[in-house]
Each structure stands twice: as C-alpha cells, then as structure tokens.
Amino acid sequence: MFFTVPAVVLTILAIQLGLAFVLLSIPVIALGIAMPLTEIFSHFCPNLFYPARWRKHPKPTLSIARSLKKAEKYDQALNELRRLTQTDSQEVDIWLEMIEIAMIDMKDKNLGEQVFREAYSILEKEDKRSVVKRFYSNIS
DSSP states (O other), X not given: OTTHHHHHHHHHHHHHHOHHHHHXXXXXXXXXHHHHHHHHHHHHOHHHHSOHHHHHSOOOOOHHHHHHHHTTOHHHHHHHHHHHHHHOTTOHHHHHHHHHIIIIISOOHHHHHXXXXXXXXXXXXXXXXXXXXXXXXXXX
C-alpha cells in the first residue's frame, strides 16, 4: 500500500510530462506491485521462504540451563537439561552440556560417566555417539 500510492502518482505525472518520466517510474511501479504480491505469496506459500523441515523440529534452547550454570546452580541446570532430553533425546548439545556440568563444574566423574553411558545408549545415530564419546574422552 505504501508503494502503490507513489507509483500511481508518478504514473499520472509521467502521462503529463512525457515518455522520459515514464521510464523513470517503471521501477517504482514494479516495487508498488511486487511488495503486495510478495506479502500475499508468502502468506499462502510459507514453505518457500521457511521450509517445513526446519520448522518441524526446532533446536532446543539451552539458555535457561546455561544461566543456571553461570549462577552455579548446577543441580537445577542438570534438571533443566534432563527436562529437555524428554522433549528431544537425540539432540547432542544437551548431552554434551550435561557431561560438561557433571565433570567440569561439579567435578563428579561418576555422574559424568553415568550421563555419558545414558547418552551413548539413547543416541541412535553413530555420528552423534562418536561426538559424545570424543567429548567425554577429552574431558576425562
């Protein structure tokens, strides 16, 4: 709507002033038509701009757990991460964060090993398992 009014005004002026002004008003008219069409098209075809495969499984946000970790509330951070594993147990970042909190922040190697074994048994893809295994072996 914002671009259509100037496009109409420029078109009327172009008719009044001649052909040279018509050529200058073509980009404005194109924008005036393109903007509303883009809005309509994106409303009816959202998968073109935001593919559905990315919208189905958004990555979990670890900000609450990381905030608790910074506040040195490690038990609460682990509980938050446990809650996230119930939602998405195949997300490697959650398991890596849990191992890091257990082994580095809490200095509890038994808990870290327990989390590692749990992650290794739950993760289905071998590449994700190898990431967790490599991370655990580097920390321990």
